Amino acid sequence: MEQKTTVLFVLLFSLASFLSLPIPTTASPPVSAVFAFGDSTVDSGNNNRLPFTLFRSDHPPYGRDLPNHVPSGRFTNGKLSTDFMVSRLGLKDLLPAYRDPRLTDRELLTGVSFASGGSGLDDLTLAVSKATSLGRQLEEFDEALGRMRRTVGEKNSSEIVNxxxxxxxxGTNDMVFNLFDLPVTARKIEFSPSGYQDFLLRRLGSFIQNLYQRGARRFQVAGLPPIGCLPMQLTISSIFNGLRRVSVEQQNTDCQAYNTKLQGLIPRLQASLPGSRLAYFDSYNPILDMFNNPSKYGFVQTHKGCCGTGMVELGPLCGELSLTCPDPSKFLFWDSMHPSQAAYKVLADISARTVLPILTA
Structure with missing residues (x-):
């Protein structure tokens, strides 16, 4: 009788212990793919197929540090942050361009970039750059969805997108073309700097809503970098500043104001889009820290790009005959506007620590 009592006690104790365990919550599914939209900071080579744009990088010395050392159309010496992202997630080594004719339907399933160098939120930006608008990028995403559905079916395609x-x-091109670099523009006449920021953010919010309607749920939305620290901006400002190459503080102040508004917009958008997760990616402060504290990141030059003189070379001006620095990893910028692969790696690492946990929790 005593033995039966002991066994019963053990069983009851085990059952009570089991019932007291915390109920596991359902973890978010792993990231299925990465889809990128926007400008040259995430363009993997879509501009290679644009006949009328000056914003192309499908020629040496661009791409010199890619695995095959061939220019792909990325506006840097090697990989972009999105390339490091898909590699970290175990999806693929590089995020391909949607317009790459070699892109297969299977490769499309794990992500692609629709971005276009020179693109922006403002139609007037596109009139100058002849880049692919966000509206057209959205149309290309619709085309991609059709390809995905034909490959894996409606249900699987929806799960991939979700x-x-x-x-x-x-946003950078909009600010540079319409607010910063020309003394008089249509937007300067129409808007105050604050009003123009609001105009751009309304466009951005609408674009995110359009993606959401197509099944997108996880968004990493980048703020503006410190535009006043880009080598091209240092060069332009030096003309009026005794040739001193220093950051344009007013431009940086305007970028900070835009970013503050964007950080306020993101939670409002998330609240209006059930089931969505939106995370702000701060590129401003990391780039500014790299600019001001180069040795912290292993850089020796932050005021000039690696290509040519580093002061004005960009796109066609950074060409096959341009001299380049011997070690781009020591430079914050590759050309007069775009970060080096080393800087993109820093930004990708920060995204992995600060954004992906929010989107995958």
């Missing part, structure tokens, strides 16, 4: 990360990086 569990993908959508990276949006845009």
């Amino acid at each position: 569990n993908a990360v959508f990276v949006i990086s845009v």
Whole structure:
């Protein structure tokens, strides 16, 4: 009788212990794909197929540090942040361009970039750059969805999109073309700097809503970098500044104001889009820290790009005959506007620590 009592006690104790365990919550599905939209910071080579744009990088010395050392159309010496992202997620080594004729339907399933160098939120930006608008990028995403459905079916395609990360990086060209670099523009006449920021953010919010309607749920939305620290901006400002190459503080202040508004917009958008997760990616402070504290990141030059003189070379001006620095990893910028692969790696690492946990928790 005593033995039966002991066995019963053990069983009851085990049952009570089991019932007291915390109930596991359902973890978010792993990231299925990465889809990128915006400008040259995430363009993997879509501009290679644009006949009228000056913003192309499908020629040496661009791409010199890619695995095959061949220019792919990325506006840097090697990989972009989105390339490091898909590699870290175990999806693929590089995020391909949607317009790459070699892109297969199977490769499309794990992500692609629709971005276009020179693109922006403002139609007037596109009139100058002749890049692919965000509206057209959205149309190309619709085309991609059709290809995906034909490959894996409606249900599987929807699951891929629902569990993908959508990276949006845009706005720099709008500010440079319409607010900063020309003394008089149509937008300067129409808007104050604050009003123009609001105009751009309305466009951005609408674009995110359009992606959401197509099944997107996870968004990484990049803020503006410190535009006043880009080598091209240092060069332009030096003309009026005794040739001193220093950051343009007013431009940086305007970028900070835009970013503050964007950080306020993101939670409002998320609240209006059930089931969505939106995370702000801060590119401003990391780039500014790299600019001001180069040795912390292994850089020796932050005021000039690696290509040519580093002061004005960009796109066609950074060409096959341009001299380049011997070690781009020591440079914050590759050309007069775009970060080096080393800088993109820093930004990708920060994204992995600060954004992906929010989107995958």
